[in-house]
Amino acid sequence: MNATIDNLVTIYIDGSAYQVKAGGHLLETCLGLAKDLPYFCWHPALGSVGSCRQCAVQLYQDAEDQRGRMVMACMTPVAEGMRVSLSATMASQFRKQCIEVTMANHPHDCPVCEEGGECHLQDMTLQSGHTQRRHKGHKKTYHNQDLGPCVGHEMNRCISCYRCVRFYQDYAGGDDLVVLGSRENVYFGRHQDGCLTSHFSGNLAEVCPTGVFYDKVVSDSYTRKWDLQSAPSICSHCSLGCNVSVGERQGQVKRVTNRYHSQVNGYFICDKGRYGFAHSNSDQGLYQAQVQPLGDTKKVTCDTLHGLDYVAQIMNELGAENVFGLGSPRASVEENFALQSVVGKANFYAGHNAIQDAIQTQVLHQLTQPDIYTPSLKQIEQADAIVIIGEDLLHTAPRMALSVRQASRNLGFAKAAAIGIPKWQDEPVRIHTQNQLSPIISVTSAATDLDDISSQCVHLAPNDMCDFARALASAVEGQFDGSGLSAKLHEQVQQSLALLAGAKRPLVISGASSQSPELIDLAAQLALALGRQSGSEAWLSYALEAANSMGLGLLNKDPKHVGDLALRVQQQSTPSALIVLQTDLFALSTQAAALCENLRHLVVLDQLPSATSDQADVVIACASSFETEGTYVNNEGRAQRYFSVHDKQSRPDAWRSLTNLAAMVIQAGPCSDAVTQLASCTKFDDLCHLVSQQGGEFAHWCDVAPSADFRIAGMKIPRQTHRASGRTSLYANENVSESKQPEDADSALGFTMEGTPINKPSALIPQVWSPGWNSNEAINKFQQEINGPLKGGEAGLRLLDISPNLPLAAAALIPSITIGAGQILAHTQNHLFASDRASALSAALKQRSTVISARMHPDTAAAMGLVDGAEVCVALAQAQWLLPLTVDASMAVDLLLLPSQYQAPISAGHLPAAVNLSAVTQEVN
Amino acid sequence: MTPIIATDAAAHCADWRLQIEPLNVQEETAIAAEITHYPQPQAATIEALKIVQQQQGWVSDGKIKAIAQRLQMSPDEVDSVATFYNKIYRQPVGSTVISLCDSVSCWIMGYQGLAQALTQELNIALGETTADGAVTILPTPCLGACDHAPVAMVGDQRAHKLTPASLIELARLAQEQEQSL
Amino acid sequence: MNHGQSSSQAVTLPLSQHIKADGSVTSLAEYQANYGYQGLAKALSMSPSEVVDWVKNANLRGRGGAGFSAGLKWSFVPPLEKLPGQRYVICNADEMEPGTFKDRWLMEHDPHQLIEGLAIAAYAVQADTAFIFLRADYDLCAERLQNAIDEALAAGLLGEQLNEAGFSLTMLMHTSAGRYICGEETALINSLEGKRANPRFKPPFPQVSGLFGRPTVVNNAETLCNLPHILYHGIDWFADLGLGDDNGTKIYGVSGRVNNPGCWELPIGTTVADIIALAGGMQEGVQLRGFLPGGGSTDFLTRDHLGLAMDYGTIQAAGSRMGTGTMILLDDQTCVVGMVLNLIQFFAQESCGWCTPCRNGLPFIRQILTDLEAGLGEHADLEQLLQLCGYIGIGNTFCALAPGAAEPLQSALKYFRDDFVAHIEQGCCPHGNSPQVDMDLEKEARPI
Numbered sequence A: 001m002n003a004t005i006d007n008l009v010t011i012y013i014d015g016s017a018y019q020v021k022a023g024g025h026l027l028e029t030c031l032g033l034a035k036d037l038p039y040f041c042w043h044p045a046l047g048s049v050g051s052c053r054q055c056a057v058q059l060y061q062d063a064e065d066q067r068g069r070m071v072m073a074c075m076t077p078v079a080e081g082m083r084v085s086l087s088a089t090m091a092s093q094f095r096k097q098c099i100e101v102t103m104a105n106h107p108h109d110c111p112v113c114e115e116g117g118e119c120h121l122q123d124m125t126l127q128s129g130h131t132q133r134r135h136k137g138h139k140k141t142y143h144n145q146d147l148g149p150c151v152g153h154e155m156n157r158c159i160s161c162y163r164c165v166r167f168y169q170d171y172a173g174g175d176d177l178v179v180l181g182s183r184e185n186v187y188f189g190r191h192q193d194g195c196l197t198s199h200f201s202g203n204l205a206e207v208c209p210t211g212v213f214y215d216k217v218v219s220d221s222y223t224r225k226w227d228l229q230s231a232p233s234i235c236s237h238c239s240l241g242c243n244v245s246v247g248e249r250q251g252q253v254k255r256v257t258n259r260y261h262s263q264v265n266g267y268f269i270c271d272k273g274r275y276g277f278a279h280s281n282s283d284q285g286l287y288q289a290q291v292q293p294l295g296d297t298k299k300v301t302c303d304t305l306h307g308l309d310y311v312a313q314i315m316n317e318l319g320a321e322n323v324f325g326l327g328s329p330r331a332s333v334e335e336n337f338a339l340q341s342v343v344g345k346a347n348f349y350a351g352h353n354a355i356q357d358a359i360q361t362q363v364l365h366q367l368t369q370p371d372i373y374t375p376s377l378k379q380i381e382q383a384d385a386i387v388i389i390g391e392d393l394l395h396t397a398p399r400m401a402l403s404v405r406q407a408s409r410n411l412g413f414a415k416a417a418a419i420g421i422p423k424w425q426d427e428p429v430r431i432h433t434q435n436q437l438s439p440i441i442s443v444t445s446a447a448t449d450l451d452d453i454s455s456q457c458v459h460l461a462p463n464d465m466c467d468f469a470r471a472l473a474s475a476v477e478g479q480f481d482g483s484g485l486s487a488k489l490h491e492q493v494q495q496s497l498a499l500l501a502g503a504k505r506p507l508v509i510s511g512a513s514s515q516s517p518e519l520i521d522l523a524a525q526l527a528l529a530l531g532r533q534s535g536s537e538a539w540l541s542y543a544l545e546a547a548n549s550m551g552l553g554l555l556n557k558d559p560k561h562v563g564d565l566a567l568r569v570q571q572q573s574t575p576s577a578l579i580v581l582q583t584d585l586f587a588l589s590t591q592a593a594a595l596c597e598n599l600r601h602l603v604v605l606d607q608l609p610s611a612t613s614d615q616a617d618v619v620i621a622c623a624s625s626f627e628t629e630g631t632y633v634n635n636e637g638r639a640q641r642y643f644s645v646h647d648k649q650s651r652p653d654a655w656r657s658l659t660n661l662a663a664m665v666i667q668a669g670p671c672s673d674a675v676t677q678l679a680s681c682t683k684f685d686d687l688c689h690l691v692s693q694q695g696g697e698f699a700h701w702c703d704v705a706p707s708a709d710f711r712i713a714g715m716k717i718p719r720q721t722h723r724a725s726g727r728t729s730l731y732a733n734e735n736v737s738e739s740k741q742p743e744d745a746d747s748a749l750g751f752t753m754e755g756t757p758i759n760k761p762s763a764l765i766p767q768v769w770s771p772g773w774n775s776n777e778a779i780n781k782f783q784q785e786i787n788g789p790l791k792g793g794e795a796g797l798r799l800l801d802i803s804p805n806l807p808l809a810a811a812a813l814i815p816s817i818t819i820g821a822g823q824i825l826a827h828t829q830n831h832l833f834a835s836d837r838a839s840a841l842s843a844a845l846k847q848r849s850t851v852i853s854a855r856m857h858p859d860t861a862a863a864m865g866l867v868d869g870a871e872v873c874v875a876l877a878q879a880q881w882l883l884p885l886t887v888d889a890s891m892a893v894d895l896l897l898l899p900s901q902y903q904a905p906i907s908a909g910h911l912p913a914a915v916n917l918s919a920v921t922q923e924v925n
Numbered sequence B: 001m002t003p004i005i006a007t008d009a010a011a012h013c014a015d016w017r018l019q020i021e022p023l024n025v026q027e028e029t030a031i032a033a034e035i036t037h038y039p040q041p042q043a044a045t046i047e048a049l050k051i052v053q054q055q056q057g058w059v060s061d062g063k064i065k066a067i068a069q070r071l072q073m074s075p076d077e078v079d080s081v082a083t084f085y086n087k088i089y090r091q092p093v094g095s096t097v098i099s100l101c102d103s104v105s106c107w108i109m110g111y112q113g114l115a116q117a118l119t120q121e122l123n124i125a126l127g128e129t130t131a132d133g134a135v136t137i138l139p140t141p142c143l144g145a146c147d148h149a150p151v152a153m154v155g156d157q158r159a160h161k162l163t164p165a166s167l168i169e170l171a172r173l174a175q176e177q178e179q180s181l
Numbered sequence C: 001m002n003h004g005q006s007s008s009q010a011v012t013l014p015l016s017q018h019i020k021a022d023g024s025v026t027s028l029a030e031y032q033a034n035y036g037y038q039g040l041a042k043a044l045s046m047s048p049s050e051v052v053d054w055v056k057n058a059n060l061r062g063r064g065g066a067g068f069s070a071g072l073k074w075s076f077v078p079p080l081e082k083l084p085g086q087r088y089v090i091c092n093a094d095e096m097e098p099g100t101f102k103d104r105w106l107m108e109h110d111p112h113q114l115i116e117g118l119a120i121a122a123y124a125v126q127a128d129t130a131f132i133f134l135r136a137d138y139d140l141c142a143e144r145l146q147n148a149i150d151e152a153l154a155a156g157l158l159g160e161q162l163n164e165a166g167f168s169l170t171m172l173m174h175t176s177a178g179r180y181i182c183g184e185e186t187a188l189i190n191s192l193e194g195k196r197a198n199p200r201f202k203p204p205f206p207q208v209s210g211l212f213g214r215p216t217v218v219n220n221a222e223t224l225c226n227l228p229h230i231l232y233h234g235i236d237w238f239a240d241l242g243l244g245d246d247n248g249t250k251i252y253g254v255s256g257r258v259n260n261p262g263c264w265e266l267p268i269g270t271t272v273a274d275i276i277a278l279a280g281g282m283q284e285g286v287q288l289r290g291f292l293p294g295g296g297s298t299d300f301l302t303r304d305h306l307g308l309a310m311d312y313g314t315i316q317a318a319g320s321r322m323g324t325g326t327m328i329l330l331d332d333q334t335c336v337v338g339m340v341l342n343l344i345q346f347f348a349q350e351s352c353g354w355c356t357p358c359r360n361g362l363p364f365i366r367q368i369l370t371d372l373e374a375g376l377g378e379h380a381d382l383e384q385l386l387q388l389c390g391y392i393g394i395g396n397t398f399c400a401l402a403p404g405a406a407e408p409l410q411s412a413l414k415y416f417r418d419d420f421v422a423h424i425e426q427g428c429c430p431h432g433n434s435p436q437v438d439m440d441l442e443k444e445a446r447p448i
């Protein structure tokens, strides 16, 4: 056999030779070779600690050694010529004994356990061969804690693998879930009952190999896991595009779990993504079309085709040139494209205000510069120095914050590597490096939850952030001119400069929440400067406003926004109509009311009601992202497709309504090519084809995911598990004979259990399962190598890599804000939970939203004669908002932060702005 | 005017800082001195717990929180350490703790008889405290005085070569002391 | 190299030479009157690496149980030139092994001896901070050690600028909060960092990455007490003290039903019988059946082994370990099953809870033994117990606690199997013991 070639070594497992990658440990190597070896404490993202002792194998000195010695596979680095056995009696007997003693206290409550049917403990027990209980003693019982609305706790099931605390504390940086007690009485919980505060707490349900930590929302309307009908989906809650798997039963979405994507979310998603699905089931949603004929005072419900027909009539009446469309960064590329086709490019506007539009233009401009690269979340973990500027990531792009946290360990990994400790040796690395972290510089307007890992936290008002970024960029270039900077800012820049000096793989993160196109530009300048300093390409990442901000930006390269629309409608001499896609104008702009005044007709396509749909004379209810298919382009320009989980749709796809509308418009007379082409789309694939015809970065649109004709062995990919039960009886109250299986002409997924559970293309994996592996740990069997890409390659397409040099308009100039007497600059304080229309409908998240208050630096408050806890009145244009004031010493001065809340009188879309602020002296009734 | 959207997050995520039982001056001074011995304040956790226990007899939830605040940790992190160690009491104990060695040499030399006699005399089980708050009996691992077995620590005094009678006498003394206070 | 003063033939029991019958403590003056702190002075006049070599050549084996050469251990600390910065030495004075009381005896009576030894170790590895990790219940030791540290500091024997090269040393006491596992050197280090005392994985060894991630040496208290004498009297003198292959003296102890339990300093390699004789022999009416030679985590030996020399190699060859050198005697009036159950209960209770075989295996064993002692056992249990001893054996667990726990049980099954069988066949304990461990699993007998 050959010696080491290209990082490969030869090892012998139970007598057979294998070429494997050097540097890893035996457990991941064996799993990567599709061998079954049980484990508990190891987790691919958390590394090895060797506590459960479940992965024991026999290791031999050489070919002569017959006896060998037992080692823990997860703690043993692979080495050239290594000989091991998984089947050796000593090791396999030991693994069985491990399960035997582990199960001594386990309650065996599988029938009622939330984990039942997808339990790693069940799988490993069977795999180890332990079947006969010999323990005669009593079992222990524990008190379970109330951990809040999201995560349930059933300690009796615990096998003490320590994964929960290793994820929660070590990986995600939480400090309120720990191990308590010792010996056989170790207890994984909190100091006292109370809501887990981490934004990633829901992952505990997936990390726990048994049912100790479970998804409480799932448990509250429990469905057996194998009865869930699932679909691959993309989270719609922020711009990162985490891959999720959505499960439904009888038309109700029951749960959302992580769906592995090696470059995006890996093994973990945030709690908003997991628990924010209730909007799709909500009885507050829009389910029927409504029309209010001119002159009537009330809308009446009608079926969708009637509603669309009414819209077609409007279009005919007013003439195509007088009908406008407003797209949405929350709607898919296909939906936006369809609307753009219906109204024509010239009449299509983005559901953005002026600032948002300028930001999106600026973002596209920067990310398509030749020297700039925008890394994936996985790549972010490789950065050795990070500057975060203007973004409170845990609230605006939480999964990115988790990647930044991992990146902060790179200094430690390097230090440990210097004394020969590999990265996966989790405890030794942590111990050896103690508190030393890679430089993270966090520039925000107030303290954030990443401050604990930040080497430098700078709290600045938005304008100062620009000064800081500009000064730091020039300092990195060696042209620092401190004049014009305050002494403090000067010192802060110097400190950052020193921290960044040795960086080899620096990264700059900024984003939309600064609401400053200038800062977007300056962040890019800083990234370029750092790239030059380190001799590598500039790494730059932006957190954007919504799931498809990038997609909308690409469709709207000649940017036009609500403000432009308002102006145009105002200047129109002829009556006009507006079709609004999934946007609330009133939350977007203070000009909304005036705009609506000037319209003859307002048509809204949406899934949830809003102030805009209240004003509209036509409302077309449309499917949520769980009920339809579409494509979002995430913040790194990665187009990713999601699929409907439901077979019975209570409301039609928005894209289908728009193609139907196009067909109706054609009927009435001649129209544009775009409308004609759209009208010819009967299936989703037709629409994708049309999108791809735009060419450029859209050219390979049909490759984002396999088309609806894709088959494996002649069969579709099943959304149901192969052991789904009650297929016939499920709808027996409606019909006793088994009905025909619902068709899905729009995807390669089927609504039955027929088809193969394995070898699925990466974009089409509704749930993971492999023989003997019923839990989510089955993902091991789907990966090319542990922690690596899925076997079918990475799903999705990085569009900006395809077409780097986009023809782009320059970003519009945003006039600076003048602060009048008695006024103060107000900005948005982002809140992850329940701060937007969709997630506000999740009862669990609503309970986790923080108490609402306006925030201000104590000095600023004092100058304005305000005290902590005082009730204040904030006024902007016509809107007034009463809320309590919190004085926060971490904040920048001369700034007011207002919470982002859906339906707030002053919403994020109205800010930044100069607002009037006064104390409320009297009780208001 | 839109009302403030009230949430019950407060009920679920109560701020632990409101439940702090502040450190007294002696505790504060002693902890501050210990912190100087280590590169990070967190390393003084065990010392801080012992200092508080010396003052209070045990470590209450409120004091856990006070230590957490002082050492820049969460109460959960402090409690994780506190509940690991045998000699940190997270429940109140009597004025005198009788730690009765139950390990092998003392067991050979008559631990069982001592435990039985003492629990009967005080009418409490091992691990419990007498109603007057005078005495707690805790079985304890080897006290490192096996040459004098059977032994116990009565408060911070080691008692050697115990007999049921001599042990009961020590417990009585402790109870009398409590009454005289 | 000069291998030591020649005027030292007289001293044969160096460690206990200052220990007074009345139990009072040796003062600094008393200590210094008899070459006290001259070993340190000698060391400080040498280069650190010379001191390491000196101790390596003396072949001082660790007295904490494992018998690893102290000098060799120190030599794994990277030299200051290669790895500059902070480094630590720690005295392991946690002594919680059942049946062990030798370190207490040394520290209570002659604290300066330990302080001097610790300072020598610190100098050898160029540590500027030394900790004494003292077990929780040693209140008297704590008081006397702290006084002694203060005395030494006041006398300029510790502190700043101790030699021309500018060596300085801060010595700090840490009293434990009580856990047997704190004696395991890596768990001890975690505990000193204010954490839960779970052991750490090796490598990296503490000598490379220990306390606060810095190079760290941990030595047992008795090991350290030998250093002043080795430095002062020299290697040859030290080698001559031992009777067999091992060098120096050892503190041996005896507990159980003997007339005069206690501990004594004797040449290393003294026979078991001689040691028991010093303890005044068995009490009247009881017969010796066996003994644990070096604390609760060593294998039983029997009357057949009384003639063996108590040194590392001889005891190991007989199938046990010299461990701490403090033996616990089993007599014919004591139930073997009960005694083993008591030990298993100790280890189950002191398990840190990190790894499965120990955390869950020991309570599993405890359950079987409890049933056996109560007369509820079955013959199949004995086979299962043996299996379980293998299960928690060396290499299978994260640290040596559980393998240590297996030792008395596996050897009891070997030498005293009849006693186990009698429990099964008679349906009760022949000694009339009722199981003393009826742990209410939900309520621990301590306030946590």
Ligand SMILES: Cc1cc2nc3c(=O)[nH]c(=O)nc-3n(C[C@H](O)[C@H](O)[C@H](O)COP(=O)(O)O)c2cc1C
Residues within 6 Å of the ligand: C061, C062, C063, C064, C065, C066, C067, C068, C070, C092, C093, C094, C095, C096, C097, C180, C181, C182, C183, C184, C185, C186, C218, C219, C220, C221, C223, C224, C399, C400, C401
């Ligand atoms: C569970 C366990 C408990 C231990 N307890 C002690 C102890 O109390 N004192 C001690 O010196 N060594 C103890 N040791 C041994 C130490 O880990 C370490 O080997 C020793 O302190 C090294 O010192 P030495 O080389 O001077 O013997 C223990 C080991 C284990 C596994």
Ligand code: SF4
Residues within 6 Å of the ligand: C181, C198, C199, C350, C351, C352, C353, C354, C355, C356, C358, C359, C397, C398, C399, C400, C401, C402, C403
């Ligand atoms: S053997 Fe395992 S559980 Fe037991 S003390 Fe050692 S590490 Fe802890």
Ligand code: FES
Residues within 6 Å of the ligand: A027, A038, A039, A040, A041, A042, A049, A050, A051, A052, A053, A054, A055, A056, A072, A073, A074, A075
């Ligand atoms: S997975 Fe290897 S010891 Fe737990």
